[in-house]
Amino acid sequence: MTEGRIPVERRRRKPTKSGVLLSEDVIVDCALRLVGQHGGDALSVRRLGAALGCDPSALYRYFHSTDDLLLAASDRLIGEAMDGFHPERMAWRDGLREFGLRIHREYRAHPRVAALAAYRVTRRAHEFRAVDAGIGLLRRAGFGEEDAVRHYSAFVDTVLGHAALDAAYLALPAERREADDRAWTGEYANLSPQTHPQLGAAREHLPLMAGSSFAVALELLLTALEVAASG
Template sequence: MVERVVPEGLRRRRRPTKQGAVLSERLIIETALRLVGEHGADALSVRRLGAALGSDPSSLYRYFRNTDDLLLALADEFVGRAQEGWRATGDWRADLRDMGLRIHAVYLANPQVALLAAHRTTGRAHETAAVEKILGILRRAGFPDTTAVPLYHAFVDQALAFAALDAAALALPEPARVADEEVWRASYGRLPPETHPNIAATFPLLAADMRGSGYPFALDLMLDAAAARLP
């Protein structure tokens, strides 16, 4: 794509696409999410999007400068979805925990897109709203700005890092994912206490815990550490 985005007020397509829908930024984003979810990163192309929309690929230029611009829109869409229905309770710890779990869950619901978008900074409306909310939670709780800012940084990076890690596991082909899960039983479960006493002693707990994400526990650890820094 090239940089020739049409101003928002002039974007509306006069005729519907071959599928009978009027082309819009929302329709493009939803179609891109579906394609990447079904086919992976290679689906994020002008040609494939145009075919899926029943529209001339060049019409996408009216909405996005290039495919990276579209990817940033997808990343911002995820941040927006994480905030849907969220309400502050006044309990800073509960509010942050809820926000973190929402972010993590949204990315895991769309693992193929998460691999492309979790590390991006969009500067768009949903992201800036989330930054404002999280900083507001920390500042209202009484954290000084010199503490609130690095706490915000650690909180967001932790949520997105776990989201990317867990999404990568979910995005594996089914045989590879099953094989990875089987390693805990087939390999670790057979290690003798004579050579690996700690693994042998904890194996039932270890095998059960490793089936899920470590994020909720890590999030609680981070919130415990944050509470210790509250004046």
Template structure:
């Protein structure tokens, strides 16, 4: 009787990415992945010690893909912006993994590549070395949060998105002006969270980079 196929690490990651594409990180499990591959969970635990480690590895592949072909160009702000947009685009194709990346981080090759470029760009900005780690951390948290937030909307079905937009319109346009005077005043101008996230991402990132620039020591 032939034994079960021995899956490689890359094949396991491919299957995990596909399973996540059609589901989400919360419902994902090693048992489901094993069933998809026609094997048992114990064979997968030879490659990954836990579900968290597996999710980190899949998310890290997205980061590796985001820097494929990337070459630093422009000043430090342009470098960070370009890299952030590439990471955002990569996770936009795998929105289910964006939340997993923000929650677990990765620590793999992709994470190190992104970290190296951001740290190099902050150093090129002229920040003192002692300030760079904290600046990097705040920047990483901001980018991860923006990407995860945007990806959350990306996982909604068209019906769910439309329902959310309708609920927003009813809630805002129907606000009692006596109880919610500011909401009623701005009701026709306020935009729902799902609207125009691309521009919001770039504007928020640019504002944060401007704040870093304003704190640079004089040259």
């Protein structure tokens, strides 16, 4: 696929061999399904064409590259996360918490897509809305424009970083996830307190290391922002 924006009038309007009427949404639906089932290697025009029952070249009329399609899929997740979100009705801290939880939850629901795209900039409508909302919440907290942008960057990177980390974990085969989780009650719990005194002292709490630390990290960050806003 090549770079550049595809004019609307060039896009395919007749049904494919399987009777599917192609559109950007239909292609994104298919991409999300294929990546969810088979991982990033499934994001190819050949596999998409086969799944949609069309010549792969027809996809060029909607997306210029598989990367362009990946960004559209990522923006879809942002849109679904933001659906029904009304930050103007919330206190700024509550709004940021809800913002973070929504994005994290949506990416966890699509872990293989999140692992590919959580660190990307989609440059599309849903992301525009999300960034505008996040900066707006921080301005309502009392930050000036520069600090609002700086703090939003730290906030969203924390959210997306945890989303990507948790997504990568969820994308592992079940037996590997279970083995990693068992380590805290197995190998770590059996270490000698003579050689690892801090682990020995905290042994009964080590199972807390299994699973996601996102909720704790989010509250720590929100508290830090609240302190900075009142300083």
